[in-house]
Amino acid sequence: MTSSVAPNAPKRENYLARLRAGGQRPPWMERPSWFGQGAKALALALIVVMVTYPFLLALGTSLAGQKELEARGGYVLIPHHPTFQAYSVLLQGGVVTRATLVSIGITLIGTALSLLCTITLAYGLSRPGMLMGKPILLIVLGTFLFAPGIIPTYLVVQQLGLLDSYASLILPVLLNVFNVIVVRAFFQGIPTELYEAARLDGAGELAILRRIVLPLSKAVIAVAGLFYAVSYWNSFFNALLFMNDSGKYPLQVILRSYVVQGETINAHALGVNVLPPSISLQMAVLIIALVPILLVYPFLQKHFAKGVLTGAVKG
The missing domain is CATH 1.10.3720.10 (MetI-like)
Known part of the structure; x- marks a missing residue:
């Protein structure tokens, strides 16, 4: 069944294209506030930290030596003296x-x-x-x-x-x-x-x-x-x-x-x-x-x- 809105679709697209070319927003789209943008940026940053921190912690621990692990309680985020001994032993086996x-x-x-x-x-x-x-x-x-x-x-x-x-x-x-x-x-x-x-x-x-x-x-x-x-x-x-x-x-x-x-x-x-x-x-x-x-x-x-x-x- 043909929609009654279909004939107006090209006009709507042309209207939106003109608005984008002029740097304007359609009337139904609110201009984002500084608070809204800041909240989105903060939420995105928290999500990135929550996702990347466990991976970086596992990577740092895999590159750490025995003394550094003992000094930091078993897990290392950024090892000062990284070593690939763990990977070498695993792949050698x-x-x-x-x-x-x-x-x-x-x-x-x-x-x-x-x-x-x-x-x-x-x-x-x-x-x-x-x-x-x-x-x-x-x-x-x-x-x-x-x-x-x-x-x-x-x-x-x-x-x-x-x-x-x-x-x-x-x-x-x-x-x-x-x-x-x-x-x-x-x-x-x-x-x-x-x-x-x-x-x-x-x-x-x-x-x-x-x-x-x-x-x-x-x-x-x-x-x-x-x-x-x-x-x-x-x-x-x-x-x-x-x-x-x-x-x-x-x-x-x-x-x-x-x-x-x-x-x-x-x-x-x-x-x-x-x-x-x-x-x-x-x-x-x-x-x-x-x-x-x-x-x-x-x-x-x-x-x-x-x-x-x-x-x-x-x-």
Whole structure:
């Protein structure tokens, strides 16, 4: 149904453009007061401190030596004599290095497969007239409302022969229903004229998806990809449930062993006489587990608001 406000949209946009060009605000937007701006700046500063302080404290502690830790009560924000001994010992042992490579591989392969399945399923469900489209959509939504428990999931993985394999860390969580619904809503928001024009040119569904839909959906795909990547990277419970070989553990399981369970590193196995302080080793593992996500997130964060809002709300 065509809205009665639609014909006035170009006039409204031209009016707003003239106001912006002249440095003026629309009449319905109040000019911010000094108090309001100061309160926003103070709130933002407090949030930044609350977010960055724990990370900087963990980083400083991982770089501190034994004497400095004892002098400051166990945690150091800015070490005066930083040392990378904790990182050297962890990477020299091979356990953390192998676990990091496992996590990177699972995250890259799992994210690629999850995006492939999510995009194809969402595209099929977004097209009108799809065979069995509504029943399949109801099944997808049903899995969102009634999630399987631990025991049924374990039995299915066991029957498929996936125990103690990397596939058990990917296949049970291959699809996220929330991401499918968001991507589907985004695909539905693409003008139908583009689909019709492509079909008149002789393009099939696969060509339409590859040449038209995907280039227009970079924002929502980036959001879904980041959600999947963070989920795969932070996952540790499935590894504890399905993995029997500790040599196949991802990094988060090693992090849990060192930080939560307090396991110690064998100095003789590493060929070193004196180990760094245990708190430095724990914080070093924590930093190693955080850095990859911190490096990727800034490049995709700008797509969050655009991808989620555009995919969830249609005008």
